[in-house]
Amino acid sequence: xxxxxxxxxxxxxxxxxxxxxxxxxxxxxxxxxxxxxxxxxxxxxxxxxxxxxxxxxxxxxxxxxxxxxxxxxxxxxxxxxxxxxxxxxxxxxxxxxxxxxxxxxxxxxxxxxxxxxxxxxxxxxxxxxxxxxxxxxxxxxxxxxxxxxxxxxxxxxxxxxxxxxxxxxxxxxxxxxxxxxxxxxxxxxxxxxxxxxxxxxxxxxxxxxxxxxxxxxxxxxxxxxxxxxxxxxxxxxxxxxxxxxxxxxxxxxxxxxxxxxxxxxxxxxxxxxxxxxxxxxxxxxxxxxxxxxxxxxxxxxxxxxxxxxxxxxxxxxxxxxxxxxxxxxxxxxxxxxxxxxxxxxxxxxxxxxxxxxxxxxxxxxxxxxxxxx
Numbered sequence: 001x002x003x004x005x006x007x008x009x010x011x012x013x014x015x016x017x018x019x020x021x022x023x024x025x026x027x028x029x030x031x032x033x034x035x036x037x038x039x040x041x042x043x044x045x046x047x048x049x050x051x052x053x054x055x056x057x058x059x060x061x062x063x064x065x066x067x068x069x070x071x072x073x074x075x076x077x078x079x080x081x082x083x084x085x086x087x088x089x090x091x092x093x094x095x096x097x098x099x100x101x102x103x104x105x106x107x108x109x110x111x112x113x114x115x116x117x118x119x120x121x122x123x124x125x126x127x128x129x130x131x132x133x134x135x136x137x138x139x140x141x142x143x144x145x146x147x148x149x150x151x152x153x154x155x156x157x158x159x160x161x162x163x164x165x166x167x168x169x170x171x172x173x174x175x176x177x178x179x180x181x182x183x184x185x186x187x188x189x190x191x192x193x194x195x196x197x198x199x200x201x202x203x204x205x206x207x208x209x210x211x212x213x214x215x216x217x218x219x220x221x222x223x224x225x226x227x228x229x230x231x232x233x234x235x236x237x238x239x240x241x242x243x244x245x246x247x248x249x250x251x252x253x254x255x256x257x258x259x260x261x262x263x264x265x266x267x268x269x270x271x272x273x274x275x276x277x278x279x280x281x282x283x284x285x286x287x288x289x290x291x292x293x294x295x296x297x298x299x300x301x302x303x304x305x306x307x308x309x310x311x312x313x314x315x316x317x318x319x320x321x322x323x324x325x326x327x328x329x330x331x332x333x334x335x336x337x338x339x340x341x342x343x344x345x346x347x348x349x350x351x352x353x354x355x356x357x358x359x360x361x362x363x364x365x366x367x368x369x370x371x372x373x
Contacts, residue, residue, distance in 0.1 A: 011274040012267045013064055018283025020057035020064065021291050024142070027054025028295050029302070029316060038111065038299045041312025053248050053256055058145050059235065060260050062198050065149055066205020067264070069156055070168070078161050083346035085153045089125065091338035092330055093146065096292035097122055097139045099326075103297050107304060112296045114139055125150050132192070142295045151195050152202050169210075169219060172203045176226055183234055200230040204261065211268040228261050289327035289335060298323060 030051035033039030043051070073081060101119050104112040114122075118137045121130045128136040128147050138144055159165055179199040182191050191197055204227040207220050214220075234240060235257055236250040266272035274280060298319055305315045 009276070010067075010267065011276055011280040012272055013068060014280040014284035015274060016060060016064060016263070016267075017287040018279075020060040021283075021287040023054040023057030023060070024291065025054070025294050025298075025320075026051040027057070028142070029298060029312075030054075033299055033302070039302050039312065040306055041302075041310070041315070043312060049248075052242070053252060055242070056235070056253065056256050056260075059201055059231070059257060061145065062148070062152075062201035063205040063208075063260060063264060065152060066202035066207075067209045068205070069153065070165075070206040070209050073156055073160055073165060076160060077347075078157060080347045081153075081157055081160055083343045086346060087339040087343035089146070089150070091342060092289055092292060092335040093125060093143075094123055095330060095334050096289070097143075099293065100140045100296050103300055107300050109300050112300060128192070140292070140296045142291060148195050148198055151193075152198075155194075168206065169223065172206065172223060175199045176203055176223070176230065180230060183230065183237075197234060200227040200234070203227050204231070204264070208264045208268040211265075212270070216269075224261070228258070231261075232257050285331050286324070286327050289330040290323060293326055293330065294323050 029039065030043050031048050031054065034041070034043060034048070072084065076084070097119065100112075101114055103109075104114065114137060119139060121127055121137075122139045122143065124130065125143075125146055127138055128144065131137065136144070136147075159168060159171060164171060175194070175196075176199060178190065178194060179196040182196040195202075204224060207224050207227065210217075210220055232254045235253050241250065241253070242248065263272070301319045301322065302312065302315050305319070309315050
């Protein structure tokens with residue numbers, strides 16, 4: 001994909017990806033699994049309370065997406081943008097969905113088995129739009145956020161086609177206004193199609209990229225406060241807070257979300273920088289495959305091992321090791337090679353124009369007949 005020179009690799013973002021993924025994994029295995037009866041085993045109360053906040057890792061993911069996708073869209077053609085996003089998301093997702101469904105069928109899981117029709121619908125990554133008006137039957141519960149991401153990519157594609165990236169602040173102001181109105185009086189169809197619940201997080205990521213490239217401007221500053229207020233208001237609303245013993249409270253959720261904004265401020269203002277390292281490299285490479293594979297497969301394996309070991313934390317060690325190994329194989333065997341192939345197919349690299357050579361002067365064959373001067 002064509003990018004401007006400013007589309008640099010931000011290693012701090014890679015680390016944040018890894019931390020967001022770790023938070024989601026802890027939420028699923030050390031809190032939600034027990035709450036919903038999918039995993040048996042005791043977890044220390046303090047660890048369960050910390051893990052209960054892990055669902056906010058998805059909020060951090062959406063901020064990261066706003067930052068990274070807006071950065072990668074700079075100078076991109078519509079075709080190159082589509083090729084990049086499709087090649088990045090779909091190969092690993094298709095294989096992970098098949099592995100998850102296959103594991104449920106192999107272990108004859110009554111909780112996580114799905115029909116072929118459900119599997120095929122999930123492969124589009126638009127499950128919530130196919131089953132409009134009802135609870136979408138995801139192959140893996142973690143896949144709901146990928147559908148939101150995909151819709152955000154479609155919105156960005158529309159802005160690229162309309163050549164509106166240079167003046168994206170106007171679009172973001174309108175998007176935030178609709179999100180604010182939807183918060184006060186929800187409109188299901190608008191919220192579904194325009195992902196209004198998550199608009200403040202995507203906008204915040206894009207605004208932080210603007211700050212990194214242009215510095216802080218008054219308009220950007222005011223819109224960031226708008227994003228922060230709306231994000232906290234939505235996340236601490238009664239319908240958003242999770243019920244259950246040890247569940248997060250309003251203040252802890254608000255403080256964590258505020259911390260996300262402050263960390264992004266440090267990244268955007270270049271007050272926090274990191275060099276490339278093995279930690280940031282692995283965090284960047286494995287976040288997506290771990291996110292795809294961990295939840296339902298992890299739940300099923302944890303219960304399959306229960307007759308051998310009653311301690312959940314001890315069972316979790318080999319399960320996480322297996323998920324990490326599978327994620328490495330998915331990254332190296334599918335995501336990278338298939339992604340490159342698919343990107344070349346969807347947006348073949350254009351050959352460089354041949355250099356133009358000025359023709360050399362050719363001596364006239366009759367020059368010797370010209371009179372001397």
